[in-house]
Amino acid sequence: MTKTNVQVFTDFDGTLSLDDTGLLLIDDHRSMGPERRRVLEHEILDGTKTYRDALQEMWDSVHISWDEAWAEYLDKCTIDPGFPSFNDYCRENNFPVTIISSGLLPLLSKIMTNFLGDKAKDIEIVSNNGKVEGRNWKIIWRDDSIYGNDKSKTLAKAREQANKDTIFVFCGDGVSDISAAKHADVLFARKDRDLEFYCKREDIPYIPFDTFAEVESVVRKLVDGKARIEKSSSGFCKSLVVPERNHFQHIIRLLNTNVDGRVKIQIALTSVKGVGRRFANIACKKADIDLTKRAGELSSEELERIVTILQNPAQYKIPTWFLNRQKDIVDGKSSQVISNVLDTKYRDDLERLKKIRNHRGLRHYWGVRVRGQHTKTTGRRGRTVGVSKKK
DSSP states (O other), X not given: OOOOOEEEEEOXXXXXXSSOHHHHHHTSTTSSOHHHHHHHHHHHHHTSSOHHHHHHHXXXXXXXXXXXXXXXXXXXXXXXXXXXXXXXXXXXXTOOEEEEEEEEHHHHHHHHHHHHGGGGGGSEEEEEEXXXXXXXXXXXXXXXXXXSSOHHHHHHHHHHHSOTXXXXXXXXOSGGGHHXXXXXXXXXXXXXXXXXXXXXXXXXXXXXXXXXXXXXXXXXXXXXXXXXXXXXXXXXXXXXXXXXXXXXXXXXXXXXXXXXXXXXXXXXXXXXXXXXXXXXXXXXXXXXXXXXXXXXXXXXXXXXXXXXXXXXXXXXXXOXXXXXXXXXXXXXXXXXXXXXXXXXXXXXXXXXXXXXXXXXXXXXXXXXXXXXXXXXXXXXXXXXXXXXXXX
């Protein structure tokens, strides 16, 4: 059997490293501080300021000497505990690992050497450069893009030189990783970070992770032939990493959700946001799936039929009164909102209620209890104070 080729690309700050080396220095009281930095981050996400311009302002504000930076912050930086093992696995199989970062090369190189020693020499680092003059830090951009270091260019160049069957894995966490996402066959996004929120908003398939041990587990399955990648017409990896036939899959990646393969398919589908037991039941029947089957026993074709029905219920004559989003206020259409789209619609609804100053919207804005959230309670959460009766 032909060996599967894999190339691994990962962001550094907040992904490989558990600390963001740049933010540690930028949030210092001698720099701009966290308040102004958060304002710039919101401007990046809103599109009012480019990532490059915002990062330039951040680094221009840093006024810490090199020795102070290491003594107070950088010597305490740690990397993901699962990365050394994953890196060893890649070295054993000759899978190249490349760090693509918007950070400064001198910082990254020293931290990697501190943790991996000589093994760090085998890892290519593609990042911005920088120099320190006294207490002033200057970032030296790698290219002229709006990111300063367009990570997609590195992946695109590697794709041109690689075998067409090579699997490209990318791990990231932030805004600067968005450009690289479309070039990855398998995209890993750290949980509860900006990249995950972006993928949910744009409906980009990804796999959330907490540690590189989870990344290694998925890569091992791909290499061992226990899983394969199915791409959509747009070139993205679908949200489903499908097991090969005759392999029982204990965990199935379905619609950006980990589905337990050990339980019956109707119950297993309810772990997907927006799918209840009744909707799961009718979807299985429309897909001609045996309801007594466990989820891990289904073939890739059967799983694909279920996903298609869940995403397009109207095409399979499922009545509109059965759907959870009827007469949407934006387009007036009725649909079944599931997975990441459910979170997006929920956030949009809350923002609309806040903008029109609706009663519920205002209470969400104030951060107080809203209808249905035990509003009958007094809200007191402290210890009960006893009252002594007069004798």
